[in-house]
Amino acid sequence: MKKFNKEKRVDAHKKIAGEEKYVSDLNVSDKLIGATIRSEYAHAKIEEIIFAQDFDWDDIVIMIAADIKNNYVAMIEKDMPFLAKSIVNYIGEPIVLLAAKNRKKLDEAINNIEIKYETLEPVLTFDEALSAAENKDDLIFKQMQVKRGNFSTAVKRANFIIEDMVETSYQEQAYMEPQGVIAIPKNNDKIEIRGSIQCPYYVQNAMDQLFADTDIKINVNANPLGGSFGGKEDFPSLISGHAALLAHKAQKPVEIIYDRKEDIKTTPKRHPSRSEFRVAVNEEGRIIGLEVKLSINGGAYCTLSPVVLERAVLTFGCYFIENICIDGYALKTNTVPNAAFRGFGGPQALFAAEMMIEKIAMELNLTPLEVRQINMLKFGDKLETGQPVNYSFGLPECLQNVLHKSNYIKKYKEFKKFNIENSAEAGYLKGIGMSLARHGGGFTGSGENYMDTVAAMELLQNGKLKIITAQTEMGQGVDTAYKKIVSDFFELPYSQILIENKDTSKVPNSGPTVASRSTMVVGKLIVDNCEKIKNKVLEEQDDLSEFTKKAVDYYKTNGKLKVESTYKHPDFVKYNEKELTGYAYPVFSWSANVAEIMLNLTTYEIEVTKYFTSQDIGRAINPQQAVAQIEGGTVQGIGYALFENMYTQKGQIVNNGFIDYIIPSIMDVPEIEADIVEESYFYGPYGAKGMGELVLVGVAPAIASALINATNKLTRKIPSTPEYIFKLLEE
């Protein structure tokens, strides 16, 4: 096995010196500031937009829907406009764009615009959406079903039929750097977009469609991102369009940077979900049949909801269930559109699956561990789509690790005893819980094959190598992982390896920086490119000792050398996207998790005191940063499980700052013991597979399971706030 270069993160120095340039740090002269005027109603007809006649509009750039020829943001569907034309579908939907020299002018202009509406009936809640969707198909963005066997015959054989319903709420990505882009027009027919953009080619595609039938050429240059977590996957296409439209009209650079309030109120979040399950169990506790109706609230426009839903229905736990039918619905409501967030449907489905296990344990008087062990996937089992689990399957080892480290079995009994005998005096309940989780690496189904992902590498005159991909650095450490891969391959120091800017005029479309695919999929192409360069420069020799010298000689004789590789799945990875059968993912990553909590009986606050996790991520390219990501995902998961509650009122998100939308602070961090299981994936670079999302998806169910140990009641809702726990204990 190769030893990876031990140098630290390649971007760390800039970041600790305050020298990293995020979009708001760019020094662009003569720029205007852009602002968005938004709908005040969840559902309404725009009757009139009135620009005050006595105001001097000369220095203000204005855009309304009528000014935009191709008024749609290109995503899966074309339903979302850049600006609402006649109907608004959620509170906060953009209606008018303005740009001016400074904030003061902009504020004056905003105060001189009035919009008149005729209100319409909105669909706001899950109940409203589900009942409305029964009669109106256009309130369903997507419906899909995963099915194997026959649930009704399983019911006949079952000793127990157990039903329940669980719900998950919104989660805000809460990247530290708010959304922002700047559009810079050049020579009348070019616009450069710079910004906090996770997927430059998504924005490129959206801009190409917006400016189709014109001579305007766009390039998209992604700055380093101050965090993203999916939040800057789809949304930058919308604000890039806004900035570009204003900049084109003004022929001046236009910057749109949201403040935190605007960001939380109007940008996409994790889909709230509701899962109703009915499970058929035999007397030993084996699940022989399962029926689930899993619904997610997509908000007002389709965005990425169909693919979030698909991942959800394909991630229902780590158990072998012979007869299974999962019906998924992505529903349309008059609320902020929801879209990508780390985990992408997985957190919702895994919460439901793990609460199903807990419910079975309660009904059959088994321990939650016993029910998990009885039903857990075994090597060689087939998943609900027919995909066999017969390689890179580290789940059993992960489970062994966390059980051993946490002493779960002993504590499970001890805590129950403590809660009966000592909790009243102590003033708190103790709980220990667990979860099993999985996450498929790369796009679902045939997505990777459609993408034609291309990555390039160039040999420069001085013998240095340049890695050329569109994968953006948002904190996850992709630049370092790529340099490590190349550095190891050629036994070169980092200083001999460069990374091209993530600018669409310079890098090929290596696909979006999403779906835990950057290391697994694009990283593999980097290895392929290394092979190609090595074969050319060293002429099939293996001696790397004089690589740089030979590379310089090669360049002198042959000139520039640039190689490319295109990704294809392994041959046997085939998926039927109509039936949802076959290989949903080329490989899964796995985790087992144990959480310990204390529940204060006066305030009903919950503190996570210890967290143990073991994660099979294939070969860890950068072990230090892999553990850092596990810890970061754990803490983000704690927020999801316990405090990150978003309140809505008549379709409006009420809490919009960190004072009332509570993300974990340093005070909320438990002791975390993380270990990595490296079940090599034969097709990934050096055996690596995906990890960026796995780290979050198992956290909330482990904490919810610990709550059950403490309360003896099923946790039906996350976040499990003190208010919820209070009601639960009063039941």
Add this chain to the structure above:
Amino acid sequence: MQKIEINLTVNQRSYELKVKPNKRLLDVLRNDLNFTGVKEGCGIGECGACTVIMDGEIVNSCMVLAGQARDSEIITVEDLESENGLHPIQKAFIDAGAVQCGFCTPGMILSTLNLLKENSNPTRSEIKDGLEGNFCRCTGYKQIIDAVELAAEMMRD
């Protein structure tokens, strides 16, 4: 509103400025003086990305007005690296793997600087108290706490 003249010392250099008294110190530092290591994360004093040290105290520069900062001494993250190289805190943040997206990092480093000035050997719990005003969404904080411990050790040596 009329502009006022203020004197500010930032990173040991003195600046004479004419600004509106209600301009945020954050904007003075970022826009007038180009110290873009100071970040804006929330604008209402909740996240700590805009942390600077003012007259020896940690402040959120989004909550300080230019008028209030008159004649004060400010330290931003740009002050830490010297001709002798990186500050031990900066080294520790790199070595402990405490940097991910980096947007909270300048604020974290300045809170650490002040913490270690007051307490050269803090416990993990004291470190938490010292950094509770700084949010990070990437790291899960553990490696940041490790970095502060490492920095304290290096600075004591």
